[in-house]
Amino acid sequence: MRTIFFLLRKEFKQIFRNRALLPLIFVAPILQLLILPLAANYEVKNINLAVVDHDKSPYSQKLISKIMASGYFKLSGYYEGYDVAFHQIEKDEADLILEIPDHFERNIVKENTEKIFLAVNAINGTKANLGGAYLIQVLADFNSQIRMEWKQQSRFNEAPTIEVMHSNWYNPMMNFRYFMVPGILAVLVTMIGSYMTALNIVKEKEIGTIEQINVTPIRKHHFILGKLIPFWVLGIFVFSFGLFVVSFLVYGIIPQGNLFLLYGFLAVYLVGILGFGLLISTYCDTQQQAMSVSFFFVMIFMLMSGLFTPIDSMPSWAKAISQLSPVTYFIEVMRMIVLKGSSFADIKYHFVAIVGFSVLLMGWAILNYRKTM
């Protein structure tokens, strides 16, 4: 115990004396949590709309002003013909073209039907999708409005219609940050746990101090514990800081679920991630190697763990990969507990998976760690 205590004291001293690392531990979480959720936003606004109005009737004017009133669109201008408007798309000054044909009003009134042409610039898939969908929604609304005006309302609907009413659960305002912040926090803890552990141990290899340690009678498990406990503590600290200071004070996210459950999961998760860092360090000899290897994995973890894109919409092979990443489970549990208030019964499979990952990664790392060269 005395040995471990001294090892811990030494580790913390070194961490707090590291002028490059220390600010990173404190500043990085704040900055990442402040910048990323604000920037990574799926809500699409300011869709540039180019209008080609051949009709120039009160109805077409009504339609256009209704579209503009929805708040999602910005009128890039009126154009004489489709070709001219398409030129705007080529210059990237318009995302959508709405073409209203000749006799739009007359046909609608007389013949009860008219077609409208919509062209979408699909280079940015999300923007195109959402823009198109918004516009179609506005058109449908416009359509029913006209029907109301022109059709004699019978006492009962002739054809039965189902009107859809919806309410948003767990995130009623559909605030994208509520979705992002817990996920980013999970990734942050992962990065600190894996990078710092791997780099710390490899640094000892690189500058040769491990050689001096290896000839001492220090036990392997003492050394490993002495290395991992500080980063476990740091991981918990950074997580708490992110959860209570940034996410609560800045974004007003109040964890709905049981905090003990959240921290219990985090504690086990960190064991797995530290094991991952230790594992990298047993295979690498220089800090450069360790950095490259851990960067490679963290990159995959970030993109494949449902942080930005939902796992459900991935192809099945990608789903399989994401199931193999411990980060996937943590991000999911974070969102479940923080936003939904899930209980242990809801996350028990995640818990089993993360215990499995921890045992596997830590066990592999310890078996692979050698005091000899």
Added chain:
Amino acid sequence: MNYAVEVENIRKTYTSEIGTTHALQDISFAVNSGELFGLIGPDGAGKTSLFRILTTVLLADGGKATVNGFDVVNKYREIRSCVGYMPGKFSLYQDLTVEENLNFFATLFGTTLEANYELVKDIYIQIEPFKKRRAGKLSGGMKQKLALCCALIHKPAVLFLDEPTTGVDPVSRKEFWEMLKRLKQQGITILVSTPYMDEATLCDRIALIQHGTILSIDTPQKIIASFPHPLYAIKSPEIYRLLKDIHAYENTLSCYAFGEYLHLIFKEENHNDELLHFLTNKNHEQVVLKPIEASIEDCFIELLK
């Protein structure tokens, strides 16, 4: 006889893409208790590999070795508690202070600085004024004294010093060897490796090592005495031309540069005058020729032939 270190047919081979390196080829020797034993050899001779095997951080491919009576493979744990090792590269924590480093290593060995203060006192006094300074900010000589203190902190029975004086100025080197002599008086067996031949005479016994094989083991005096030829030193202002001309001379067995002189061995004795005559014919002036005693380096060169 109780040996402090016993090595029997130790073999170590490194394999890489560029080929196989036989770092140690069936090395055997023994070091007596309380001896100051030197491993003398150029870079790449296998000194560090041997030290790593003896300090149990590297496994040999074959052979047997014991340190302080413990086998390096089965009893590595016992060895780690009773040997001190100072690697060739400074391997202490640069971001910890002198005092913190000492206390840290003392704790790893389950002891304290105070408990063994007597042993390290002589050395520690010299670095004590800087005890609050970080190890990385010490001068080269100070770093070395600190490293030696850390290796001694647990009163080891055997001390391994891997090239402790490489890259150290001559004054510090001299001081360092004096420290080793004092440690020897305290009964610590010391194994020291060095590429400097002039340090060999400071050891009780030395092993000359090259390409993973031991060329000779004996006291420095006996090794020098066993030098088989009379040796001469010769010099002139035009040293390079002199070397070429002596090589051309028919009765030269060998001749090589050695400091400001050339060291010369004749095939047969009593050709001094004839050589001087030969050199005068080649327009050499101010030639100085004198018999000298062989040094360890001469012996090493002789053994390499």
